[in-house]
Amino acid sequence: MAQLTRTVRIGSSHGLHARPAKLFAQAAKDSGVPVTITKDAGKPVNAASILGVIALGIEQGDYVTLTADGENAEALLDTLSELLTTDHDAE
Template sequence: MPVRKAIVQSPIGLHARPAAIFVRAVTDSGLPVRIGKDGILPVDARSLLEVMTADFYYGCEVELSVDPEALPARYSVESAEAALEGLTVLLESGAAA
């Protein structure tokens, strides 16, 4: 299963605008990405409401994952890994701020 860990660098965490930017990037990827952290079950990263209510605060470590069995037919595991890498960079650069 493609998995990446990232540290949320947005000063306000994944709330409001940063969450919307992140969710838009996930949606644009076309992949069923899930995001979670210790103590919180992973949520659908394509859902703004789920991402905003999961309390992904500044500095927390999150895990992004894609179930290979849920991959759309046009994607390979390698392309899913590349997409997760791009989402990791987005979170760690603070660009979703």
């Protein structure tokens, strides 16, 4: 199975802080598919790790690259991309 990548722009007005990071990491973890998230040209971190995701210091408007490997990678990237582009701080 080919590895898929997708680059998305962060929509939450306060970036990927605790609540959106938790939603994102939980969705990645629940999928059972190995996923990484990378900010700019940085080191990829496990997308299922809340602390790893928060440690990236992702702000609104930043671009991140998701990489998934597995059977449902495309559907998973759709779901995770939607979580990242949604402004969870507007609710």
